[in-house]
Amino acid sequence: MKRSHNCNALRKSDIGATVTLAGWVDRRRDLGGVIFADLRDKYGKIQVxxxxxxVNxxxxxxxxxxxxxxxxTVIARPAGMENPKLDTGDVDVMVTTIKILNKSEPPPLAINDHNExxxxxxDLRLRYRYLDLRRPWIQKNLILKSRFLGEVHAFFRKNGFEEIETPILCKSTPEGARDYLxxxxxxxxxxxALPQSxxxxxxxxxxxxxxxxxxxxRCFRxxxxxxxxxxxFTQIDVEMSFVEQEDVMGMFDNxxxxVLCKVWNFEAPQAIPRMPYSEAMLRYGSDKPDIRFGLEISDVSSIVVQSEFGVFKxxxxxGGVVRGIAATGCVEFSRKQIDDLTSYVGRxxxxxxxxxRVKDGGEVETQVGKFFTVDQLNALRDAVGAKAGDMMFFIAGPEKMASNATGQLRLEIGRIKGLMNPKVxxxxxxxxFPMFEFSESEGRYMSTHHPFTAPLPEHLDMMLNGNLKDCLAHAYDLVLNGVEIGGGSIRxxxxxxxxxxFRLLGLTAEQVQEKFGFFVDAFKFGAPPHGGLALGLDRVLATLEGQDSIRDFIAFPKxxxxxxxxDNSPSPVDAEQLQEVHITLNLPKKA
RNA sequence: GGGGUGGUAGCUCAAUUGGUUAGAGCACCGGCCUGUCACGUCGGAGGUUGCGAGUUCAACCCUCGUCCAUCCCGCCA
Structure with missing residues (x-):
């Protein structure tokens, strides 16, 4: 039963050796007299x-x-019969003994599919996840995650961090996401409650x-x-005492x-650029700008307000704004493409x-031209930085919406023009970041980050005096290719x-005492200044691998x-189990 | 909670304007084949078209309802 080698170990230098191998049959080719099979394990494939x-x-x-x-016995392949697709492709193993360790029904997933x-x-993949996970390319994801975690541990240990476990069974607190109970x-x-973090x-x-x-x-929401x-999902969770924002950000620059450059083998950025939230929202219409490409956004409110175009005016x-973007080289966009973009930003x-459209001579052509003077059209063209051959797009509305919609339009144009190179x-x-955001649905201000985030020191008085709108927080997000991979703050x-x-967030003194009393009390006994950051482990992996979905980086996702x-979880439980935990069900009526 | 897309053989998909026997590739079963590597080749089996109503001479196709999946908005850092 012992194997002398794994399925990716044998090379030319092993020719003549007697070996034992074990693994899964990836594919069998029966030529009548001679039978070939590719044997597969975590390490690779070899033809036997x-x-x-x-044995036949x-x-x-x-x-x-x-x-x-x-x-x-390891044998050389006949000249010209090598398979360059396999690491082991120079050799075969001529079988003298075979044992079937276990049979398999025909698998419902094509594990040996040649393309990745x-x-x-x-649904099917998750139902048979243990088969899905046999695919080499998805095993590669989990192995990469394992290796990455090894480097993460090494980095933080080297920098004097202690790895400390915290409870999974926690106290439920208001604010933030809905708790699992x-x-x-x-x-x-x-x-x-299971911890949100x-x-x-x-x-x-x-x-x-x-x-x-x-x-x-592990975090639950x-x-x-x-x-x-x-x-x-999993966070790389970090906290440091006696630090300022620069110290935390510097640690993660390193x-x-x-770590990331080493595991993914890319060149380290000279310095990770920084951008205030307000600038990100204006220039990119997003708090997580994808700066792999330009297509920056401009505010043209002051120009269009002069025009006769009623909608914009x-x-x-x-109190709203008009934002514009120059879609470089997109002057040929068809009516249908523009319609598609219109419904896209409608979402x-x-x-x-x-x-x-900016024509060859630089003149601006548009359906709504009659509402603008030529000077105004030229001013718009120059404001968004459009040149001949470009298409300009404008979106009007309340600032938050217009900003976001233009930002989404920018990303969509980036996708259409193929500007999102995953290798970059x-x-x-x-x-x-703003310290607070007004929630229409809740009818009150809520923490942008979380309620433990400190305001900028120069904005403390502003906050204490009740100006929540303009108060900025001592918070920072790390963004990679337009994906927020982490965030943190000085606390x-x-x-x-x-x-x-807590009181500004609308909690009563009693609620603060009940929900956070222990926490506030703790600060009365000499709390050091501190701050930290958390990275979304699965998102870092997915983004660096150029994937949108984190599912293929989690062994058993939902x-x-x-x-x-x-495994059909979640599932109902026995009445006795419910009784033990003192729960009676009150289920919604089915129509 | 809302919107888009989808659900047909074990899997991935097709099926013209609603038209009579629902097809193909892979997988599976059987035959042939001694250098294949996505082997080839000949044959075979395999279907409650997600589910339930309705319209129609006739429904995979149209209508309504419902369930499931997925992507997105809301929500969530």
Whole structure:
């Protein structure tokens, strides 16, 4: 049963050796007299040959995904018969003994598909995830993750961080995402929450004097899923004492150049550029700009308000904005392409999309030309930086919507023009986030980051005086190719300020005491200034691999309904189990 | 909660304007084949067209409902 080599080990230099191998049958080719089979394991593939009456009757019966063990001799392939697609392609193993260790039914997934894209739908893949995971290219993802984590540990240990575990059974707190709840059997009617992140624990570790903490932390959020969002996911969670923003960001500048560049083998950025949130929103219409390409956005409100174009004028006069973008080299966009873009930005609330073409001589051609003077059209062209051969697009509306919709338009044009090269890695720090955002649905201000984030020191008084709109936070996000891969902040370490922030968020003194009392109290016993950052492990992997979905970097992910088709979780439980945890069900009526 | 797309053989897909026997490739089963490597070749089996109603002489196709998946908005850092 022992194997002398794995399936990727044998080379020309091994010719003549007697070896034993074990693995899965990737593919069998029966030529009548001689039978070939590709044997596969985690390490690779090798072709084995059956050409004697002792073994061929058994080799006749093997099928895809059978697990076999063979003994044989390494032989050179006949000249011209080498297979350059295999690392082991210079040799064969001539089999002298074969044992079938296990049979396999025909697999419902094409594990041996030669191209690295799987066409099976996700539901099927997740139902048979253990087969899906046999595909070499997806194993490669998990192996890469494992190797990456090794480097992560090495980096933080080298920099004096301690790896400390924090509870999975936590206290449910308001703010942030919806909690996953766990009923307590011994405390009837009480519930734990699974952590959305170890935020409070890591801050308490700073108060405890641990100075530098990191953890590969599992986080849970009961919100609707996306391709890049799972109900449980992993963060590289970090916190440091006696630091300022520069110290935390500097640590992660090093992390990028020492860990990410090493694992993914790309050149370290000279310095990761920084951009204030307000600038990111204006120039890119996003708090996570993809700076791999230009197509920057300009505000043209002051120009269009002079025109006779009612739509734009009214928007600006009622407090809205008009944003424009020069789609470089897109003058030939068809009517249909423009219609598609119009409905695309409609998803983000844009009521319409105004387009203008810049002709060869530089003159501007547009359907709405009669509402503008030539000077105004030229001013628009120059404001967005359009040249002959470019198409200009404009979106009007309330600032938040117009900004976002134009930003999404920019990304879509980038996709259409193929400007998103996954081989290019552009990191960016976005800083100076607003401390609070007004939530229409909640009817109150909410923390942009989380309620433990400190305001900029120069904005503290502003905040204490109740000006939440203009108050900026000591927060920073790390962005890679337009994906937010991490975020952090300098934390509040003054109990009075922390209490005040909770109150500004609408919590009563009683609620603060009940939900966060222990936390505020902790700061009364000598809390050091501290701050930190958390990186989304799965997103870092997916983004650096040029993938949109994090699912292929998680061994057993959930589907969009947060369930697992493989083991059918979540699932109902016995009445006795419910009784033990003092729960009675109150299910929604089915129509 | 809302919108888009999809659901046909084990898998991936096709099926003209609604038209009579729902096809192909892969996989599977059987035959042939001694250098293939996505082997080839001959043959065979395999279908509640997601589910339920309705329209029609006739429904994979049209209508309504419903379930599931997926992508997105809201939500979520």
């Amino acid at each position: 040959v059956f050409d004697n009456p002792e 009757p058994i080799a006749d019966t093997i099928r895809n995904e059978f697990v076999i063990w063979i003994e044989g 894209e799987c066409k099976e739908n996700d 766990v009923p307590s059997r011994v405390n009837p009617g009480s519930f734990y 170890p935020q409070q624990y890591k801050q308490l570790l700073m108060i405890a004097g641990m100075d530098r903490y990191y953890q590969i932390a 009961d919100e609707d899923l996306r391709a890049d969002r799972q109900p449980e 992390f990028v150049s020492e 009214n928007v600006v006069n009622s 983000y609330g844009a009521k319409g999309l105004v387009w203008m 890695r552009k990191f960016l720090w976005v800083t100076d 509040i370490h003054n109990p009075d300020v922390q209490e005040k922030v 589907n969009t309904s947060a369930s697992s088709p493989m």
